Amino acid sequence: MSKEWILPTLGALIFWGFWGFIPKITTQYIEPKSAIVYEVIGAMIVGMIVLFSLQFQPDTHPKGIVLAITTGMLGLLGAFCFLNAVSKGAVVLVSTLSALYPVVTICLATFILGETISIQQGVGIALAVLAIILITA
Incomplete structure (x- = not known):
């Protein structure tokens, strides 16, 4: 069995680890509603980098597009809930439970x-x- 999944999985672990920590500090300076706007900007920057790497030709299967957009919306809604939770509770508990x-x-x-x-x-x-x-x- 191929082990090609290990490196990207470790990347997700590290990125999501920081993703779960940084909002606690962020919400000490700005409200969750503002933070989610800036998170979207960050996501758009990453999305643009990937779009450039695809030479502006992403796959266009209708079901795939709908599912990807739905995934993005669910992820952002989850991030917004997470921001609200860490702004009111201990990041140790919120990150553990949401993880x-x-x-x-x-x-x-x-x-x-x-x-x-x-x-x-x-x-x-x-x-x-x-x-x-x-x-x-």
Whole structure:
């Protein structure tokens, strides 16, 4: 099995780690509604760099476009909720609880895509749910 997924996964880990930390400091200076506007500008900068790398010719399949736009909207709504949460609560708790979003993803992948979960993975998910209970108690 190819291990080409490891480096980008580590990149996501690092980028999302900073993504979860910086908003706590940001919301000490500006309100979450303003912060989300500047986050969009940051996302647009990255998007423009990628668009240049594609020589302004991204794929144009209608379903793919709708799904990608939906993903962007969901991601931004999640970021906005996160900004509001860290502006009112401890980043240690907010980041830990929100970082358990893969439980939702795993459930969707299992029920909609028919992906399977091993017993070991199921135990891990159960422990993540237990972590939610312990963190919020």
